Amino acid sequence: MRHSKGFVLAGMVTMASTGQAGAAPEAWLCAFAPPFETLRFTLDPAQFADPVSPDEPPRRQLSRVTLPNVELTAEAILTQDGGRGFFLAERAMLLIRHSDGSATLTADGARLGGECRPEG
Template sequence: MRAALILSLLPMAAPADVLECRLFPEGGGAELLVAFGIDRTQFAPPLNPDEPPRRQESRVAMGDETFAAEPLLFDDGRRGFWTGDRQDGALLMMIAPDSRATLSTQDGAVFTGDCEDLQ
């Protein structure tokens, strides 16, 4: 469902990670669905050293909201995104190589759960 939205926002020829996550607030509460894609070609080194830095961007669907975020990829297999541009405050999402996920909000709320690779 949300993955279809994310897939529609990514260039189809690009190698991409498409993730859908089911998260719950610490202490219990309603499920939060988060889906986003990471276009790995955004992380490729420049072909020419004179190229300007590339803007790395992912589209995120979270609940009823869709927004842009900066994708994160680490050598140890962790993935995620960060954004400080939302009206409701900054978010940091980190997904471990075993698919366990944590979403932290600017106001201190923490959501945890699991993610599934859809592509």
């Protein structure tokens, strides 16, 4: 059995079916105070659908994160209340975009408030 590297964010993240299988990938543009003035992330809600077969190996839910000079792959987050976000382990960065569009970014020991809007 293959195990994927993952992180548990207790009480905040659900990896259960969200009823959004087949939904189109989403792209979000977020604005914060410096040094994280803007960032972009994508998330495909279909990644969170239940497996078709119980024999399927665990899979990672991934998000592409674009910072000013680099693009990275992070663990995608879909919260029970409709929030979206990512956890980027190598930078200890956590972003949650709440259902009202407000966002919280924790990085470099700081917690910043901001806003994320659908890109496009």
